[in-house]
Every structure is written in C-alpha cells, then in structure tokens.
Amino acid sequence: MINHDEGSENLEIQQLAALYARARNGAFATLVLTGVVIVLLWGRVDEAALISWAIASALLEGARIALAARFRDRSRRSEQSARWLSTALAPAAAAGLLWGLPAVYLAGLDSDRALITIFALPVAIMALAGVSYALHRTVHAVHVLFAAAPPVIVLLIQASANAQLAGVALAGLAIMSLYSGQLTARRVRENLALRRATAELEARLHVIHDHIGSAPGVERLISFQTSHDPLTGLINRREFEKRLGSMAGALAEGGRQHAICYLDLDHLEMVNDTCGHGAGDAVLRQVAARLQTLVRGTDVLARMGGDQFAALLTDCNLEDARTVAGKLREAVRNLRFPWEDHVFEVSSSVGIASLDTTTPHFSDALSAAHAACLVAREGGGDRVRTFQAADLEYGHHHHLARWMQKVREAVESSRFQLLVQDIVPIDAGESRERHGELLVRMLDEHGGLVAPHTFLSAAERYNLMPAVDRWVIQHTFEALQNGAEALSSLDLCAINLSGQSLSDPEFLEDVTELLNATTVPAGRFCFEITETAVVENFDSARAFIAALKQRGCRFALDDFGSGMSSYSYLKHLPVDYLKIDGSFVRGMLEDPIDRAVVESINQIGHDLGMKTIAEFVESEEILSALTEIGVDYAQGSLIAEPRPVL
Structure with a gap:
C-alpha cells in the first residue's frame, strides 16, 4: 500500500520545483521593473537611497536564482519539503518587503506623484507575483502580504481622503491577488496530482506489459486480454466473478468471511457530456489508480464496466468493510479532475455485502452489494450503504440486481432466442411487401423461456x-446472410431499438460496421423506435x-399514439411507417374514441407519405374495421404467431 504522507511530500516537492523553475524569468522581470523605477524616480528622491534599494x-x-540552481541538484532535492519551503519563504518575504517599504519613505514627500508611486509600486510587484510566485500558495501569499501591507497602512493613516481611498483600493487589489494566487496554485497542484496518478498507472501497465512479454507463447497474452480491462489495467467483470466463485468455494474452510464493496461513480x-469520453476515460484511470492504493495485496479490485468498480475484501468482516468502503468513497470525493477549462469533482456511491457460509451463491453476494450501491445512489450519492435483507427497498434492488446479472450472463453466453412475427398487407389486391418483426426471448440457465417483461425491465434499469x-x-x-428459411420470404425485417441504444454514441458505429460486413442489402432492414424513445432522445433519434x-435502411415509429406529444415531432422525422399503438386497435370496436384515434393516426401517416x-x-x-x-398493414395473433428464426 502506498504511503499517502509520502505522496503529499512528493507533490509538495514537485510544486516547489515548478516554483523554482520560474525563478530566472521572475528575477529578470523584477530587475527590469527595478530599472524602470530608477528611471522614473531619479532626481526626485535621494539618489543614494535609490541605488541602495536597487542593489x-x-x-x-x-x-533566488542561486536557490533554484541548488534545488535542481537532485541529490539535495531529497531533503524534506518543509525545509525547502522555509528556504523559499525567506527571500519571498524579503523581496515583498523591499517593494513595500519605499512607501514609508515616499509618504514624507507629500505630493501627488508620491501618492501615485506609493500605489503603483505594490500593484506592479503583485502583478509580477502572479508570474513568479503563484505556483505555490504559501510563498505567493507571504510575498504579496509583505509587499502590500506597508503601503496600505501608510495610505490609510494619511489625512488626505484621496490617500485613504487609494489605501482601500490597494487592499482590495491585494485580496484579489491573494485569491488569484490560491486558484493558480490549486490548479498547479491538481495538474501535478493528475500527472502523478497517470504516471503510476502507466508504470503499472508497463509492468504488466513486460510481464506478458516475458510469458511463453501467445496464449498468455490472450489470457491477459480476456481477463483485464484495457483502460485501467484492472481485472474485468468476468475475471472478478471467476475469482469470486473460487473464493466462495473455500468459505467452509475455517469459517472464513469476506466482504464485497460495489462502487459506482x-x-x-x-x-463525458461536457468534455467527451476521452476525459471520462482519464477520470476512470485516475479513480482506478486511487482505489488500488487503498486495497491490500490479498484483496481483488476490478472494473465491472462503465463507471462501476468492485472490490473483494478477503478475510474481512462487515465492520472492517465499512471502514474500507468509507476510505474508498473519501478517496474518490477528494479527486479533483482538471480538464481544459473545467475542474470536475467526482463522488461515488458504495454498497457492501457479506460473503460467508450463509450466502447461497457468490452471485447473490455480488448482486446484494450492487443493490446496496443502488440504494446509496438513490439516496443522493456520495455515501456508503450495507445490504439489509429485511429491508424492502434493498430487497427490490436486490431482485433487479440479480436479474441484471442474469441478463449480462445471457448476453455473454448468447442465451437468447430470435423469433419473427409476420406483418402483412391488409389489401391483398395491391402488390405490397411482406414484413416481419424480429422479437427476442431470453433463455434461463436450463434453456427455459423467460417472460419478456421480466428481463427487459432489468435490462432497461441497468442500461443493458x-x-x-x-x-x-x-x-x-x-x-x-445464411438464408434462414423463416426470413427468406420477407422483403423487410423490422428490428426494435431502445432509447438507450439511440443515446449510446458507439451504437451507430456498431450498426454501421455490421452493415458493412454483410452482403444483405440495407433496404431489407427496418428499425423500429417507440415514440417515447424518440421524444426522450429526439436529437439523437433524428441523427441516427x-x-x-x-445507407438505405428504413424506419418505423412504434406504439404511435401512446403519447400525443409525438404529433409535433412527427413531421421532423423521416420515418417510413407508423405503427398504431395496439391499445387503440384492440379497443376500437367497443370504444368510438379509440377508433377515432386509429383513423386520425392513419390519416396523418398517409398525409405525410x-x-x-x-x-x-x-x-x-378488427381486421375488417382496419x-x-x-x-396498410396488420400484425397480430390473427395474422401469425411469432415463430423461431432458427
């Protein structure tokens, strides 16, 4: 585990290094200003005093330049930062005082030129301080205070109202200079912390790379790539669950107890929305590096995907796990991420669950930790929650989290079944295309069908x-492509898309790549989007x-009429088909309002082509009424029941 005091010490040294790197330029600018002052005051003040001041x-x-050269000697840089700070403070204070004390001398001249000079000298040196000293807040503050205090006091005690007003203005400028210096120093420190975290992560990735390079054969490389997250270098979800299962299998040995922390940014x-996914990836790398410093060598830390991480704390009871979770949360909260002109603060929600002999299966512990994480997030975020089985709120999230796990496993194992339901022209006398809508059903571990609403609600809840x-x-x-018999007679295959897919910036690229890879004409594909998804993601939907x-694909607006707000959007969407919401079709024989809605949608669709x-x-x-x-087209149990594609 990394020593955080040592890390802070290194940051302090790096900040002082940045300060000393400016010493030469700062000294040159100060000497130029000194020359300007000599020219302006020569002949107006005692020349011997002016020359002494300049010397x-x-x-x-x-x-200051000599100290900077001494600091650049790496053998001396290993000394404690406190010593280097005190060494930097003395000349900064002396230099500030040297520019502040002339005010005391000039106050005796009692002239407008003297008043202007008393005001202008500290203003000029405070401006230079922003270049020379602002990289370290303490050094900058000392320099500005020693430069501004004497003239402010001199001006405020004058009898002249103009002098007093100038003193107040100078004090205000000094406060602004101090505040500006604090902001600059903080940005410098944040950038240094970011560089250090990035360097630590790159060093770990280099070690990993070297380790892989020394392994015999390509198999080791493939094994690493399939078990680790390429962005952070942490193990991925699959590997985490594998290790979790191995750990759970050994629980009976000696009554061991472990804990799982599930963390969600x-x-x-x-x-991502403000600065792009490159910035989001940089945040994830920083968070991963920060979390790794807080877990033991025997613990297992993984990136679970997206903005989620998990840690398996071995031989750890819940009380100790809460302490660790608090440290993880605090570490993320203290992370300030500067990117271009923005500085972001990140927080996290952490859920904890126990893994012991009472846990039916390791996946139950993982979904319990995830459920507790969801409760923490819905409670406002930036907090830690421990799973409580008796609590109904936790139980609800636990149920959803378990289904999330099942859906994820089904995606990875391809445990889905594809069905198709025919859509036929109502007027058989016209030559119209024959369509089919593709439907998906999930299969459980034993090959049984899962009710669509059960797994789809979990998939929607967890962005799957x-x-x-x-x-x-x-x-x-x-x-x-393979000539499946169930689809061979169809002119058009309709595929449903969710609102989440429309708002996923990578989804369009994936569909485009699949279209490029197939020899099937794009004109045989029609994507169905619900009107609710369109309204909620209008700009994304229109671009998609x-x-x-x-490319030649066609589009249908599904469940049209379920939300009347869609009428105002319809003329701006280049869709080819309107699918009338089934609730109106089903009730149109008994309810004249439902029939009127069906007639209205049909008329609007035809008017828009x-x-x-x-x-x-x-x-x-119903078919007769339609x-x-x-x-134009009909779909339902009267026409055809869904049938397997393969």
Whole structure:
C-alpha cells in the first residue's frame, strides 16, 4: 500500500520545483521593473537611497536564482519539503518587503506623484507575483502580504481622503491577488496530482506489459486480454466473478468471511457530456489508480464496466468493510479532475455485502452489494450503504440486481432466442411487401423461456439494452446472410431499438460496421423506435435515422399514439411507417374514441407519405374495421404467431 504522507511530500516537492523553475524569468522581470523605477524616480528622491534599494533588489533576485540552481541538484532535492519551503519563504518575504517599504519613505514627500508611486509600486510587484510566485500558495501569499501591507497602512493613516481611498483600493487589489494566487496554485497542484496518478498507472501497465512479454507463447497474452480491462489495467467483470466463485468455494474452510464493496461513480456522465469520453476515460484511470492504493495485496479490485468498480475484501468482516468502503468513497470525493477549462469533482456511491457460509451463491453476494450501491445512489450519492435483507427497498434492488446479472450472463453466453412475427398487407389486391418483426426471448440457465417483461425491465434499469439490441441486430444479419428459411420470404425485417441504444454514441458505429460486413442489402432492414424513445432522445433519434437512411435502411415509429406529444415531432422525422399503438386497435370496436384515434393516426401517416401498421390484430372484426379505415398493414395473433428464426 502506498504511503499517502509520502505522496503529499512528493507533490509538495514537485510544486516547489515548478516554483523554482520560474525563478530566472521572475528575477529578470523584477530587475527590469527595478530599472524602470530608477528611471522614473531619479532626481526626485535621494539618489543614494535609490541605488541602495536597487542593489538590494538585485542581490535578492540573485539569491533566488542561486536557490533554484541548488534545488535542481537532485541529490539535495531529497531533503524534506518543509525545509525547502522555509528556504523559499525567506527571500519571498524579503523581496515583498523591499517593494513595500519605499512607501514609508515616499509618504514624507507629500505630493501627488508620491501618492501615485506609493500605489503603483505594490500593484506592479503583485502583478509580477502572479508570474513568479503563484505556483505555490504559501510563498505567493507571504510575498504579496509583505509587499502590500506597508503601503496600505501608510495610505490609510494619511489625512488626505484621496490617500485613504487609494489605501482601500490597494487592499482590495491585494485580496484579489491573494485569491488569484490560491486558484493558480490549486490548479498547479491538481495538474501535478493528475500527472502523478497517470504516471503510476502507466508504470503499472508497463509492468504488466513486460510481464506478458516475458510469458511463453501467445496464449498468455490472450489470457491477459480476456481477463483485464484495457483502460485501467484492472481485472474485468468476468475475471472478478471467476475469482469470486473460487473464493466462495473455500468459505467452509475455517469459517472464513469476506466482504464485497460495489462502487459506482455518481456523475461521470457530466464529464463525458461536457468534455467527451476521452476525459471520462482519464477520470476512470485516475479513480482506478486511487482505489488500488487503498486495497491490500490479498484483496481483488476490478472494473465491472462503465463507471462501476468492485472490490473483494478477503478475510474481512462487515465492520472492517465499512471502514474500507468509507476510505474508498473519501478517496474518490477528494479527486479533483482538471480538464481544459473545467475542474470536475467526482463522488461515488458504495454498497457492501457479506460473503460467508450463509450466502447461497457468490452471485447473490455480488448482486446484494450492487443493490446496496443502488440504494446509496438513490439516496443522493456520495455515501456508503450495507445490504439489509429485511429491508424492502434493498430487497427490490436486490431482485433487479440479480436479474441484471442474469441478463449480462445471457448476453455473454448468447442465451437468447430470435423469433419473427409476420406483418402483412391488409389489401391483398395491391402488390405490397411482406414484413416481419424480429422479437427476442431470453433463455434461463436450463434453456427455459423467460417472460419478456421480466428481463427487459432489468435490462432497461441497468442500461443493458444496447447490448441486447446489438445481439438481435447481429443475429438477424447472420440469419439473413445464411438464408434462414423463416426470413427468406420477407422483403423487410423490422428490428426494435431502445432509447438507450439511440443515446449510446458507439451504437451507430456498431450498426454501421455490421452493415458493412454483410452482403444483405440495407433496404431489407427496418428499425423500429417507440415514440417515447424518440421524444426522450429526439436529437439523437433524428441523427441516427438520418445516418442509416443514407445507407438505405428504413424506419418505423412504434406504439404511435401512446403519447400525443409525438404529433409535433412527427413531421421532423423521416420515418417510413407508423405503427398504431395496439391499445387503440384492440379497443376500437367497443370504444368510438379509440377508433377515432386509429383513423386520425392513419390519416396523418398517409398525409405525410408514410405507410401505417396496426398492432394487436386479434379478430376478423378488427381486421375488417382496419380495412374500412384504410390501414396498410396488420400484425397480430390473427395474422401469425411469432415463430423461431432458427
């Protein structure tokens, strides 16, 4: 474990190094200003005193350059930072006082020129201090205070109202200079901390790289790549769960107890939205480096994906785990991330769960820790929560977290089944295309079907829908490419997309790559997007539709009519089909309002040059009514039940 006092010491030394690096330029600027003062005051004040003052200024600046040269000697830099700080403070204070004391002398001249000079000298030196001393807040503060205090006091005790006003103004400028110096020094320290964290991470990655390079054969490299996160160098979710399972298998030995900490960054999306994903990746690397300093060598730290991390604390009870979790949270909260003109503060929510002989399965402990993390986040974030099985709130999140785990495993193991349901033209006399909507069903560990609403709600809750949508698109493309009989008669295959996929910046790239890789014409694909997803992600949806329509793909607006706000958006979306919400179709025979809605949607669609599709067509009577209205296509149990693609 890294010694944090030693880390702070190193930061202090680096900040002093940056200060001393400016010594030569700062001394040169000060000497130039000294020359200007001599020219302006020559003949107006005692010349011997002026020359003595100038010589003192030159000697102090020479001493500063000499100290900087001494500091650059790396053999001396190992001395404690406190010693170097005291060494830097003395000349800074002396230099400030040297520029402040002339005010006492000039006050006796009792002239407007003297008043202006008393005010101008400290203003000029405070401006230079922003260049010469502001890299270290303590050194800068001492220099400014010693330069400003004498003239401020001299001006305030004068009888002249103008002098007193100048004293107040000078005091205000000194306060502003102090504040500006504090901000500059803080930015410098944050940048140095960022460089150090990045260097530590790169050093670890180099060690990992060297270790891989020395391993025999390509198998070791492949093993590392499949078990580690390429961004942070930590192990990934798959490897973490593997080690967690091994650890759980040995729990019976000696009644051992472990704990799991699940950590979720609260506002990383703000960094991504403001500065891009490159900045977000840099934050994740910093967080990973910071967390690694707080876990023991026997513990296991992993990046679970996105902005989530997990730590397996071996031989650790819940009380000790809470202490560790508090340190993890505090470490993240103290992380200030400067990027271009922004400085971000990051916080985290941490959930804790126990892994012992009472835990049915290691995945239960992991999902329990995740559930506690969700409770912490929904409670406002930046807090730690321990899983409580008896609490209904924890139980609800635990249930969702377990399903999240199951959905993730299904994606990784490809445990889904692809179905297709026909969409047919209502007017058989017209030559129209035959469509089919692709549906996805999840299979459990035993091959049984899982109810769609069960796994889809968990996938939506934990932002797993893009992964599910990718699976559907990829396997639909492959089925068409391989001539699947269930799809061979279809002119158009409709694929559902979630709102999460529309807002995922990488999803469009993935779909484009899949289109490039297949020989199936893009015109055979139609992407269905619900009107709710469009309204919530309008700009993303419009850009997504425009990009893929250029490739030849078509689009349908699904469940249209469920939210009437969609009418105002419709004319701005270049979609090809309107799918009338099934709740109106199902009730149109009994409810005249439902029928009026169906007629209205059909008319609007046709006015905008779109074809209309009615969902939930379950009886001949409904089909007859749709024919009378003039709806173009029908889909439902009357037409065809969903059937497996393969």
